[in-house]
Amino acid sequence: MALLLPPHRDNPQEPQAPSSSGRRFKFRSVLLGGAAALALGGAYAGNIQLPHVSFTSPAQAEAQAQTPVQAPAGFADIVSRVKNAVVSIKVKVDDTSDEAKTSDMPDIPHNSPLYRFFKRFGGQMPFEFREGHPHITMAQGSGFFISPDGYIVTNNHVVEHATDVKIVMDDGKILPAKVIGTDKKTDLALLKVKTGSNYPYVQFAPKAPRVGDWVLAVGNPFGLGGTVTAGIVSARGRDIGAGPYDDFIQIDAPVNRGNSGGPTFNTAGQVVGVNTAIYSPSGGSVGIGFAIPSDVVQSVVAALKDHGKVTRGWIGVEIQPVTPDIADSMNLKSTKGALVAEVQPNGPAKAAGIKSGDVIEDVNGQQVDGPRELARKIAALGPNAKANIEIWRNGSEKNLSMTLGTLPNDKTVKADFGSDSGGTPLSNFGLALAPASEVPGSGKLGVIVTEIDPDGSAAQKGLKVGDVILEAGGKTISEPSQLSHIISEAKKEGRKAVLLRVKNGDDTHYVALAVNPKG
Known part of the structure; x- marks a missing residue:
């Protein structure tokens, strides 16, 4: 099943204007705020009348005291207040950049955390292009005004490597804009219209929405123009593997390609999130969308406005x-x-x-x-x-x-596994080891995994051929026999596991290896 992130640059062949997308995808605001709660529609439970006696259970009494939750009669009044502040963003992309070169994932910048998220789960995006076709030079997304003097919020991946940015307002008017600043780690960008003032704008919600709250997504799905969809907040605090600061709101209001950067509103017409990604096996909305919460958006936007970048x-x-x-x-x-x-x-x-x-x-x-x-x-x-x-x-x-x-720029992680070399098998754990110093490119410290049984306990803990075990039980090791000895000592002490410090390329992590492997 492929995970699709619709909030990427939309295909140039998918004309887009301001809009919102699918009905199951909803943006939610401050993800870090209030406690999640489900609004329960109270079914009235009346007293049970028996001859001469009346019984009322505590649950019934509580149900009687509650007012049943009613769905809104409609959202037209809210939409009429906020729709003019939502815009479509048209971008000309630098043909020489990697992002402008077509590939299996043409809409996602390769250095974007969203690219890694999509690639992790595989699958194909609709309308995708292959190498050899003309480069995509135009892209589209959504955004919204946050001030009368023309500041606009959108996603970083919508405007990254853009050489020309234009804003299409709800009435069709086209305005030139410039990029004030971007933040890849949260996938946010701040733009400003170059001319004019007194633009319609919206405000951020003062508190986070609750799970179960109604929300509206407004944007430009598939280039159809301004579109509004409704749903609820499905979850908060979602980590989708997009980056170290993942804290997404999950919504079920339909959101599709082209909604990237558009807002999610609460029923007061306040922004609670910025549409950023969807989970989809088909390329369209299936009711699982992700939005950056408004508290994160506000802090990032303030830094971009003042400094053009975010320092952490x-x-x-x-x-x-x-x-x-x-x-x-x-x-x-x-x-x-x-x-x-x-x-x-x-x-x-x-x-x-x-x-x-x-x-x-x-x-x-x-x-x-x-x-x-x-x-x-x-x-x-x-x-x-x-x-x-x-x-x-x-x-x-x-x-x-x-x-x-x-916080410095992200470092590039490279793996160097070296060549296979005979080692001392620790057969009970399904692995064979050799001194790392004996394997070219593996360094001088630790022991390297040269063979591994995919069904063994070591493999089940994530160890792989090429991993270098630097320490076991807090002690530096350089020979396989040392690991065997440390495991034996741990057994005698009644320990259930030995903590291994493992290096793979530039990544170092810990693995707890059970001293009594199963099987």
């Missing part, structure tokens, strides 16, 4: 979730926190004394539930901010303080 806090660590196996191997009481897999040299974490194997549990007095939340907390603090970090190390808690740095 950075501590310089690679992190991963704490799984139940890892928690057990480290004597942790829960799986909350973020496990430090690698500490980058010359970063704030290194200077503060954070080490690989530490679990970051708290930032400035706020609990860290997992890696994604840690990334958001640190980013939000900003460069040069002071941070107090609570970590778990060697069975006890420790407090560290640091000054945050500035």
Whole structure:
């Protein structure tokens, strides 16, 4: 089943104007805000009358006290207030850029997190073009005015590498616009109309919508022009693998290609999200859409307006979730926190004394539930901010303080697996190892996985041929026999798993390997 991200640049052969898309896709605002709640329509449960006695259960009494939830009679009044502020965006793309060259995914920039998201799940996009066809030079999407002086919000992937940007208003008027700033990590962009003023605009919602709230999506699906669809907020806090700051609102209001960058409104006519992606096996809406919450949009847009870019806090660590196996191997009481897999040299974490194997549990007095939340907390603090970090190390808690740095550009991760080499098989775990120093390109430290049984316990934990095991149980290893010895010692101590520090290319992470493999 293919995952389609309609909020990409829409095919030039799909003319588009301001609109909204499908009916099951809905944008939701502040994803980080209120608690999710389902509005339940109360079915009236009357008293049960028996001869001489009347019984009323607590559930019935509560149902009687509730007012049944009614669906809105219509959305016409809301639409009439907001529709003029929604625009279609027409973009001329640089023919020399990779994004302008046709491919299996012509609408998604290759360096966009959405490209990686789509590629991860495979599938084909409708109207796609292959190499050898003329380059796509025009693209379209949606956007909306946020101020009377002409500032417009849209998706970064709609305008990335654009050489010319034009805005088509709801009445068909075409206006030139310029890109003020973009942010790839959240896929947001801020534009400004070059001339005129007193444009119709909309406001962001002051609070996040709840799961079950009605929403309206307005945009330009398939180039049909201004389109409105309705639905509800299906979920909040969705992580779709698009980037480290994923926190999407899921809606079921239909959204399709061309809705990228368009708004999702609540029933007060306030923006709760920006349409960004859909899940689709066919290329059209199936009622699963994703929107960037309005609180994220507001903070990013403010930075783009003031500085033309977004700067984020950075501590310089690679992190991963704490799984139940890892928690057990480290004597942790829960799986909350973020496990430090690698500490980058010359970063704030290194200077503060954070080490690989530490679990970051708290930032400035706020609990860290997992890696994604840690990334958001640190980013939000900003460069040069002071941070107090609570970590778990060697069975006890420790407090560290640091000054945050500035998040650098994403690094390119390259894998170098080297050639196969004979190793010492640890047959019970379904793997064979050799000293990494004996395999060209594998480095001098650790042992490299040279063979693996796809049905073995090591493979089930994600180990692959080419992985280099740097540490086992917190101890550096350079020979396969050392790993065997550490596993044996862990068994004697009654441990269920041994924590392995594993390197694959530039990526380093931890794996908890059960000392008593099944099978």
